[in-house]
Amino acid sequence: MTLATLLLLAAALIGIGLYGALSQQSFVMLMMGLELMLNGVMLAAVAFWAYSGAGAPAGQLLTIIVMAVMAIEMTMGFALVVAVFRGKQADTTESLSGLKH
Amino acid sequence: MTESMNHGIGVDIAFVLLAALAVISGWRVFRTDSMVRASFFLLVSFIAVGAIMILLAAEYLGVAMFFMMAVEMTVMALFMVMFMMNPAGLNPMNMVHQERIAIGAGIAGFVVLGAMALFAAFPERPLPTGLDPVRSLGLEMLGDSMLIFESAGIVLLATMIGVVVLSSHRGRYGAAAEGSMPPGLAPGGDPAGKSEEDEEAGGGHEHHHH
Structure with missing residues (x-):
């Protein structure tokens, strides 16, 4: 357990989280990606x-x-998930096109 | 914890196992069919990171992570059951868009950050002997950094108010769901549900009377 290995682990978690945040269509799965990135950030902060x-x-x-x-x-x-679901009964990012240009 | 930097082989083995657990469960989050299972995989990843924090002598943060994430992921699983179409994973599911770009961005992020971890020269200043991490954190939070700590509390209060405003049924300009229609099942298709007038009066212009 060295600083380099800890930061590598944090980088892996941030990479997986970035993939999830960019690729998932469901809002809650997208949030899971963001959480995984923050997980890596916290680990890196403690390692430093x-x-x-x-x-x-x-x-x-x-x-x-x-x-x-x-x-x-x-x-x-x-x-926001609740508000969007009330307004559009939608739970995926594709269903929202109100601000698309 | 005074000799935390001269740790034994047991700590290294535990770290490798926990790191593998954190990465594999983090990856499984986006590869499982069940959304509830995905939230519990995320919980496992968080708990592994919390255990690594305890290995790093940050006991308070590690334990706080356990408590916070156990509650947070339970709430997340409940939301999955409430809103998502496939919470139990009964059907195979892979709801992704722009997957190539996402994979590329993920790998690029890992490579850049990993290169920083390997090649950057960070100062080597380990924990001083005799440091009590929990005590020093408490003194910092209620001492020099009290303003930051209190600001976090104010921001959380503002968040609570904002969340109530966003999710309340009655908005400022009337009922929040008024006139809302679900999107079509196919792009540009008919709405996947009925409007409220249809259900109450039974008189939609495209539907038969019933």
Whole structure:
């Protein structure tokens, strides 16, 4: 377990998450991709804190802020899913073309 | 935890296993037919990362991750059951668009970030001996960084208000679902449901009276 291996793992999680966020049609699956990316970001932040940051407490705080961002992303995403479903009874990104030019 | 940087072989083995678990379950999220199973695969990935955080001496963050993700993924599974057409995976499902671009972007992201991990010269400043990570985090959150911590709380409050506004049934200009129609099953096709007037009065211009 070194900084390089931890960052490689974080990069893999971010890559998989990016694939999911770009490829999934269902809103909730798309959000799962975003969450997986944030998962990698949090792991990278903790790895830097432990190996490069000399245990500066602000490094852990950054991870907590990312967790808050994740909770916000999740709740706003679900609220938008509910709003879109009310308006269009749709649950895939393809069904929304209102802002398409 | 004072000798966390001089860890034994057990920590390395645990890390390799947890890393493999995190990546494989993360990949399975987008390869399983069942959307509920997908959310639990994501939960497994998060728990593996949380365990790695505990290996890195960030006990508080690791355990917070367990709690937060267990609840979050349960909520996600509930939403899958409520909204999605195939929550149980009874039919094979592969709902993707622009898959080549997505695969390319994912691989490119991994290669760029992985090259940074391998070739960048990050400073080597491990945890000092005698550091109590949980205590130092608590002192930071309620000390120097209190403004940041409190701001996160305010943002969460604003999010709660926004979520209630977005998801409430009655909007500012009347009922949120008024006049809404489902999209067609085929592009440009007839709506896949009936409008409310049709159901109540039974008098749609394209439908027979019933």
